[in-house]
Amino acid sequence: MFVPYLLDGWIVATLVALASGFAGFFVVLRRESFAAHALPMAxxxxxxxxxxxxxxxxYGLVAAALLGVGLLLWLKRGQRNDAATALALVALLALGALFLSLSGRYADAVYALLFGQVFAVGPGDIAPAVALGVLVPLAVLAGFRPLLLSALAPELASVRGANCGWVDALFLLLLALAAALALPVTGALLVFSLMTGPAGAACVLLRSPKAALALSVGLALALIWSALALSYATGWPAGFFTGALAAVLYLAARMWRRARRARPSPGWA
Amino acid sequence: MFEGFWTSQVVWNALLIGGAAAVLSGCIGVFTVLRGQSFAGHALADVSSAGGALSLLLGINPMLGFFGLGLLGALGLSGRRQGDGDLAAGILLGAGLGLTALLLHFAISLRNSTGAAAVVMFGSLFSAPPGAGALALGSALAGVVLLGVIHRPLLLSSLDAGLAAVRGVNIRLVAGVFLVLLALAVTLSAMAVGAILSTALLIGPAAAALRLTRRPGLACALAAGLGVFCAWGGVALAYASYGFTPGRVWPVSFFIVALVFCTYAAASLRRA
Amino acid sequence: MSMALEVSGLTVRLGGREVLRDVGFALAPGAFCGLIGANGSGKTTLLRTILGFETAAAGRVTRDGAVGYVPQKLELAPDMPVRARDLVALGLDGQRFGFSFPSARRRRVVAEMLEAVDLLGFADQRVGELSGGQLQRVLIAHALVSKPKLLLLDEPLANLDLRAAAEIVALLKRVAGQGVSVLISAHDMNPLLGAMHQLVYLANGRAASGRTEQVVRTEVLSELYGYHIDVIRVHGRILVVAGDGHVHAHDHEHVATIP
Known part of the structure; x- marks a missing residue:
């Protein structure tokens, strides 16, 4: 499982989980499910x-994800029209299908890009992955307080002198980079699960923002490592385990919290 | 460019499925947009993709698979209250897509159908099974008739659920029947353009029609017409695309989605 | 003595509509001022203009020092991993980029602030699970922790029960007593009558302002509202109630007293 030619896959997957854990925490907190869904499609x-x-x-991923950020910001300026947004996303997917079919690698590339193919990672992918896998967490940490305050209430952040437009754009940018990094590993359709499953569970379990962020990253790492190990052991695709484990994590966290709430807790006085 | 177009069995099959999908999806789509259930349509499409994968694995007609899982999804949706937690819904859909990944993996490795993922997710009208056209047409007609039967209470409950309840409409029944119809429309659209692109046929022509008229009946007819134009136009362009890049057919789904997108854009321009 | 807030000749247009016209008033340090008006009378716009979120077409706003703000409605998901103490701490430096490290001093300042709003026992509660009154108090602590000279509150009493509203007003009275000027908007002035020194009344984009005892009089209020208003005294307190619409013989009296 840790033979040299698979090692690159493990390294990239770890970086993917780091970036997704950090970005996913604020996806959940800022209720940006839609952006987390749309940017991988873009x-x-x-x-x-x-x-x-x-x-x-x-490079193609980052460029297209950044264009996606531009599209989202543009859509946010006007009144968001659900039909137009949905159609734009579907059109982007169809465009991807066209490119793949012209490339002559339609059949296998469709599966890889939609559902992921972690062990296809090569040594050339390591350098950009390290760059993004370090940049996104650091940027999230540096922007932690404005991101948090504007998630609670944009007007509170504005009163304190933060520029909410810039904070929003920064967040979408980080989300786009994290999504671009994660896409080859989890596939476009399962980036959302990797980002929101662990982060959603962490937010349900812990009350402190920093502790929840740390747990979100930890769970993302645990999720992707388990998915890879299970995939290696069974020969089944990692995307299946990613989607299933993310849902299990989130539901288990919710049930645990509900069970705890049912009992009277002394900390509530 | 179009030599043999009208005599090809494959083309006729594609035109039948595409037309049937466009007619039913257009009509159902109008109500989906009116009821603000675009997300439900999208969710059903994601869920039904597992059915498409399953039917490839079992070697049965993909319509059965899409529709079976679509019905399961509709059952799940009808149990939920509207709008409670898009996060939870998204994560659960992720699990469903994971299942699709697994089933496609089996279909590819056990049945040697390398194109499985592309067929289920992005559709492939030209490789639909020969009998599928007649089946699609029959179910589309049945769907339209059923929609006609419930359209009054459906419209009333879409506009004002409270008022409909006071008038004695069984809102849950109407909503349930509508979800089944939605699953059927998603199934046909998934047959035509693939599971993750089916939103285009469902929402696009309907949204365009609603830009042009606010009368529901007229909007249904218009949406069906626009949908058929896009579907058939897409088939024709894909057929002609042999000539664009020698030896390689462009995906039908791409042309259909692109036409839908342009139709919607043109309809939006008119109002502005 | 310089004023904590001076507004003069303020005119604001939103989407072509004139929302405020020639509004002027001033707040001395430690003033407790009610901003009274019906829903849609421009209260929020006035507060937002003072904060600099809207630009005025004419007139000026002069503020002396920092300003704290408590927004009208905050919808927080119960799952948000943010405790009361975190929200208050964000009032210190929530706008700042860069890495922050826990410090004993910050912890102490936050704890003191929570104690000042009687919420120390709820410091580790999620903000999404606080009651309406508790959330208002956390937001007040958030606004005050950076030691502003002016505190603006947008309808903080709107969704509170009587007791929670009275507790918020008592808290704000203490805050004003410590030299912070308080400007609080409300559509009902009754909960504020025991605390406010002055009031600004907004109707149709115009403002009338003055000391509470000058404005809260039957004839003044009746003219402002365009409807007969009774000012009555019960158990040593003043209440404002709508009359039955008829012009009464005792309209010339300032205050009708019920023994």
Whole structure:
């Protein structure tokens, strides 16, 4: 399981979990489920174009995810129209399908990009993954207080002198980078699970924001390592374990909290 | 470019499925948009993708798989209150997509169908099983008739659930029947353009039609017409695309989704 | 003595509509001022303009020192991993980028602030699980922890029961007693009558302001509201109630007293 040619996969997966744990915490806190769902979709045609033109995937992913951020910010400015947004996302997916079919690697690339293919990671993917896997956590930590305060109430952050527009844009940017990094590993459809399952569970379990952030990252790491180990052991796809374990984590956390709430707790006085 | 278009069995099959999907999805889509249930349509599509994968694995007609899981999804949705927690819903859908990944993996490795993922998720009208056209047309007609039967109470309960209840409408029954119809529409759309693109046929023509008219009956007819235009146009363009890039057909789904997108954009422009 | 807040000739237009016209008033340090008006009369717009969130078409706002703000409605998910003490601590430096480290001093300042609003026992409670009155008090602590000279509150009593509202008013009276000017908006002035020194009344975009005892009089209020208003004294306290619409013979009296 830790043979050299798989080691790259483990390293990249670990970095993916780090970035997703940090970004996912604020996805849950800022209730940006939609963005976490939309940005991987927006990144998908970028990866497909990279396959078509023979460029390293990460560049196509990052470029398309950044375009996605621009699209989201533009949609946010006007009144959001659900139908238009949904159609734009579906059109991006269809564009990705076109690129893949023109590349001649339609069949296997569709599966890899939608559901992930962690052990296809090569040594050339390590450097950009390290860069993003370090940059996203550091940036989230540096922006921790404004991100937190504007999640609670944007006007409170504005009164204190924070520029909420910039904070929003920063968050979407970090989310896009994390999504671009995670997409080849978990697939476009399961980035959401990796980001929100562990973070959602952590937010349900702990009251302190810093402790919850730490737990979110820890659970994301545990999730992706378990998914990879199980995938290696069974030969089943890692995406299946990612989606299933994320749901199990979140539901278990909810049930635990409900059970605890049912008993009177002394800390409530 | 179009040599053999009208004589090809495959093309006729594709036109039948695409047309049937467009007609039912257009009509159901109008009510989906009116009821603000776009998310439900999207969720059902994600869930039904597992059914599509399962039917490839078992070697049965994909319509059965899509519809079976779509019904299960509809059952799950009807148990939920509206809008309680998109986070929880998203995470549960993720588990469903994980299941799709697993089933597709089995379909690919056990049955050697390398294109399984592409067929289920992005659709492949030209490789639909030969009998599927007639089945799609029959179920679309049945769906439209059923929609016609419940359209009055459905409309009333979409506009004002409280008022409908006072008038003696069984809101739960109406909502349940509608979810079944929605599952059927998603099934046909998934057959036509694939599970994750089915939202396009469901929402696009309907939203465009509602931009042009506010009368529900007219909107249904218009949405069905626009949908059929997009579906058939997509089939024709894909057929012609042999000539664009030698030896390689562009995906039908891409053309259909692109046409839907343009139709919606044009309809939005008109109002502005 | 310089004023904590001076507003003069303020005119604000939103979406082409004139929401405020030629509004002027001033708050001395330690003043407790009610901003009274019906829903939609422009109270929130006035507060937002003072905060600098809206730009005035004419007139000026002069503030002396920092300002604290308690927003109208905060919808917090019960699952949010943010405790009362975290929200108060964000009042110190919530806008700042960079890494922060826990410090004993910060902890002490936050604890003192929570004690000042009688919430020390709830410091580790999630903010999403606090009652309406408790949340208002945490928000007041959040606003006050950076030691502003002016505190603005947008309808803090709107969804509170009588007791919680009275406790908030008593707390704000203490705050004003320590030299912070308080400007509090409300559609009902009764809960504030025992505490406020002055009031600004907003109607149709125009403001009338003055000391409480000058404004809270039957003839003044009746004219402001365009409806007969009774000012009555019960158990040594003043209450404002709507009359039955008829012009009464005792309208010339300032206060009708019920023995």
């Amino acid at each position: 990144a998908f045609p970028g990866a497909a174009a990279a396959v078509l033109f023979g460029v390293a995937q990460i």
